[in-house]
Amino acid sequence: MKQLDHMLEVKDMKTHFYTEKGMIPAVDGVSFHVDEGELVGIVGESGSGKSVTALSIMNLIEQPGKIVDGEILYNGEDLLQVSEKKMESIRGNDISMIFQEPLTSLNPVLTIGKQITEAIRAHQKVSKKEAKKQAIDLLHRVRIPRAESVYSSYPHVLSGGMRQRVMIAIALSCHPKLLIADEPTTALDVTIQAQIMQLLKEISKDIGAAIMLITHDLGVIAEMVDRVIVMYGGKIVEQTDVHTLFKSPEHPYTKALIESTPRFHTLEDEFYSIQGSVLQTHESIQGCKYEPRCPYAMDVCKKEEPLLEDMNEGHKVRCWLHDQ
Numbered sequence: 437m438k439q440l441d442h443m444l445e446v447k448d449m450k451t452h453f454y455t456e457k458g459m460i461p462a463v464d465g466v467s468f469h470v471d472e473g474e475l476v477g478i479v480g481e482s483g484s485g486k487s488v489t490a491l492s493i494m495n496l497i498e499q500p501g502k503i504v505d506g507e508i509l510y511n512g513e514d515l516l517q518v519s520e521k522k523m524e525s526i527r528g529n530d531i532s533m534i535f536q537e538p539l540t541s542l543n544p545v546l547t548i549g550k551q552i553t554e555a556i557r558a559h560q561k562v563s564k565k566e567a568k569k570q571a572i573d574l575l576h577r578v579r580i581p582r583a584e585s586v587y588s589s590y591p592h593v594l595s596g597g598m599r600q601r602v603m604i605a606i607a608l609s610c611h612p613k614l615l616i617a618d619e620p621t622t623a624l625d626v627t628i629q630a631q632i633m634q635l636l637k638e639i640s641k642d643i644g645a646a647i648m649l650i651t652h653d654l655g656v657i658a659e660m661v662d663r664v665i666v667m668y669g670g671k672i673v674e675q676t677d678v679h680t681l682f683k684s685p686e687h688p689y690t691k692a693l694i695e696s697t698p699r700f701h702t703l704e705d706e707f708y709s710i711q712g713s714v715l716q717t718h719e720s721i722q723g724c725k726y727e728p729r730c731p732y733a734m735d736v737c738k739k740e741e742p743l744l745e746d747m748n749e750g751h752k753v754r755c756w757l758h759d760q
């Protein structure tokens with residue numbers, strides 16, 4: 437049997453949106469992988485394509501969007517070629533997703549217990565009694581105090597942090613191999629953010645699940661992940677291990693992101709912010725997508741887009757400054 441290189445391998449994926457303003461290449465030829473148990477972060481400003489990348493992997497892109505090219509190999513099987521029934525089973529049993537705002541993901545008219553037991557029973561043939569036992573175990577596992585009482589509560593009576601813990605419990609109910617977390621703590625206050633991130637990290641280690649963390653926050657990346665993918669304008673602009681990213685970032689956009697993150701910026705008297713505005717998704721730029729904001733831009737940057745090139749082992753950069 438052929439040895440698989442990676443658990444998840446995304447190859448040259450393109451997801452486009454067809455709007456009145458024209459075609460928007462929200463994800464424009466993205467390739468990366470996630471291995472078993474690995475913690476991988478995708479970072480970028482809003483509009484970089486990071487959330488569309490996550491939704492594409494889950495096959496949850498809706499009109500007017502469409503995945504137009506590429507492969508999404510999960511254990512060697514292309515998720516773009518499987519039936520909707522098979523994809524539903526993969527979404528339930530192998531890959532789970534946690535979204536930014538748990539209140540919109542939870543059903544307001546069903547109790548927490550009902551929602552977790554439904555998730556359990558959708559993927560396992562167990563009695564109602566056994567599903568309830570598993571649901572309460574899961575609530576304990578995500579460290580919800582008074583789990584039995586929360587089991588009978590409705591979502592609106594819980595705090596944002598508790599609701600996100602419930603969402604994590606639901607995501608874990610199928611024992612996923614990969615958990616995709618899209619800005620899971622953005623709506624929460626800072627202390628709760630740290631607790632939820634710590635919980636995610638511990639649980640992924642416990643159950644051996646990989647995490648793909650989508651965030652705009654480099655502080656979260658620094659604490660959570662092993663490997664980082666930086667996206668801008670629908671493309672990967674830098675990819676490396678977390679240590680190298682912070683020690684020797686190479687792409688001007690990565691450097692600017694680090695400088696503009698309060699806890700990393702090195703200027704003593706002035707807070708740095710990235711010049712210019714985020715590339716509007718309908719803007720068509722022939723050369724490097726970052727050129728209008730880049731302080732190092734050269735003539736070639738306007739005319740031709742650089743490729744994502746290997747600098748060192750596992751460190752890839754898309755920038756003419758590093759062209760061999």
Ligand code: SF4
Nearest residue numbers: 724727730737755756
């Ligand atoms: Fe800046 Fe040019 Fe590099 Fe783009 S290719 S990031 S414009 S130096």
